[in-house]
Amino acid sequence: MGAVIAERLDATFAALADPTRRAIVARLAEGEATVTELAAPFDISQPAISKHLKVLERAGLVTRSREAQRRPCRLQPGPLRDATAWLANYRDYWDESYQQLDALLADLTADGQPTAPPRDDPS
Amino acid sequence: MSTDGRLQVAAPGDREIVLSRTFDAPAGLVFDALTTPRLLTRWYGARGWRLVSCAVDLRVGGRWRFVSRGPNGAEMTQSGMYSVVERPARLVCTEVFDDQSYPGETLVTHDLTELSGTTRLISTLLYPSPEARETVLRYPMTRGVGQSYDRLNAVLTRTTHPLEEQP
Numbered sequence: 001m002g003a004v005i006a007e008r009l010d011a012t013f014a015a016l017a018d019p020t021r022r023a024i025v026a027r028l029a030e031g032e033a034t035v036t037e038l039a040a041p042f043d044i045s046q047p048a049i050s051k052h053l054k055v056l057e058r059a060g061l062v063t064r065s066r067e068a069q070r071r072p073c074r075l076q077p078g079p080l081r082d083a084t085a086w087l088a089n090y091r092d093y094w095d096e097s098y099q100q101l102d103a104l105l106a107d108l109t110a111d112g113q114p115t116a117p118p119r120d121d122p123s
Numbered sequence: 124m125s126t127d128g129r130l131q132v133a134a135p136g137d138r139e140i141v142l143s144r145t146f147d148a149p150a151g152l153v154f155d156a157l158t159t160p161r162l163l164t165r166w167y168g169a170r171g172w173r174l175v176s177c178a179v180d181l182r183v184g185g186r187w188r189f190v191s192r193g194p195n196g197a198e199m200t201q202s203g204m205y206s207v208v209e210r211p212a213r214l215v216c217t218e219v220f221d222d223q224s225y226p227g228e229t230l231v232t233h234d235l236t237e238l239s240g241t242t243r244l245i246s247t248l249l250y251p252s253p254e255a256r257e258t259v260l261r262y263p264m265t266r267g268v269g270q271s272y273d274r275l276n277a278v279l280t281r282t283t284h285p286l287e288e289q290p
Contacts, residue, residue, distance in 0.1 A: 013257040017137040090140075090260050091132040096169035098130055098144050101156055104166045105148035108156075 008060065009086060012079045015059035020044070021052050025061060028075040032065075038073065134260070137253040142246045150211035150237035153244055157214060157233060163189070170194075183208055187216065203228065211235055211242075218248075225258050227251025 016022055024038055039049040053073060056062040060079045064071050131143045146153050156162045160177040167174050168191055175198075176190035188202040200221040207215035214233040230249040235242050250256040 010257060013260070014253070017253040017257075019137075086260050087132060087134060091130055091142075093169050094132070094142055095130045097167060098146075100166035100169070101153075102146065104156060104162060105146055105152060108152055108162075109148050 008079060009083060011059040012061065012083045015055050015061055016083070018052065018055075020049075021056055024049070024052060024056065025075065025080070028062060028073060032072040032074045034070045034072050134256070138250045138256055140248045140250070140256060140259070142244075142248075144244050146242045146244060147240070148242060149240060150235040150242040153235055153242045154211040154214065154233075158208075158210075167191075168193075172199075181205065181208055203231070207232075211237070223255075223258070225250075225252060225255040227255060229255070229259075 016025065020042060023042070027033060027038060027041075035046055035049055035053065038053070039046045042049065053062060053064070057064065061076055062073050063076055064073050129144075131141075133139075133141045133143075135141060156166065158179055158181050160179055163177050163179075164174045167177075167189070170193075172191045172193040174189055175192045176188070179185075179187045181187075183205055185208075186202065186204050188200065190198060190200045192198050201218055202221070203217035203219060205214070205216045207213055212235055214235075216231050217228040218231050219228045228251060232247045232249070234245045234247075236245075237243075248259075250259065
């Protein structure tokens with residue numbers, strides 16, 4: 001249950017762990033581009049860019065048109081949206097915990113006197 | 124209240140998670156809340172997870188160990204060693220989960236900056252590998268946080284197959 005999603009997220013995060021691939025994704029977020037266009041800002045060869053694109057394609061982040069001669073690359077929003085959801089979920093977890101810390105700090109700062117007694121010492 | 128209560132989470136580079144949050148209390152108090160067992164047990168954890176055991180030897184080279192219990196009686200243990208203890212500005216320690224699926228320790232750095240009675244807490248977690256960070260980003264779900272996992276699962280499923288069951 002959820003294993004397929006977890007696997008897909010693994011692929012997404014692994015694909016995005018590389019700075020060049022993140023830059024490619026950022027560029028494609030502005031619109032489709034050819035391999036030549038994608039390679040232009042980088043100091044690496046087109047075959048190297050193609051390799052990165054294959055990783056992004058395998059992760060489902062990028063698709064390449066089969067029809068057009070120039071075979072432009074396009075960003076697929078689904079996996080990114082899922083990855084963002086996981087990060088948001090992580091944030092929400094800590095947000096909840098920190099709200100409890102807020103309450104505790106409010107207790108501790110009110111007249112310097114905790115309103116709730118400290119946990120009983122078992123000794 | 125002057126506090127900007129928003130928690131910011133960033134995942135810069137390939138091994139870090141950075142949590143930033145402002146608290147409406149002096150730095151010394153926030154530092155104490157991060158390092159004092161009887162205070163930690165009152166706030167640490169979420170979504171049904173609570174500390175049931177908490178030991179802190181607050182000195183350089185001293186060790187800490189937290190045991191949390193969660194939904195359905197699930198338990199997890201995390202522990203580590205302090206390498207910087209500078210109340211109230213800085214706390215650095217290692218962290219390892221007893222049953223973590225990735226090798227290595229995480230380096231946790233808390234930086235506290237006090238500004239007119241409020242405290243900015245920036246916690247930087249440096250994971251041993253990109254894979255470790257990916258795993259941890261899923262922690263709140265894989266740790267038996269049933270409801271939210273199911274809810275997210277449902278959302279994702281619905282997104283993929285919009286015609287399928289609706290709760």
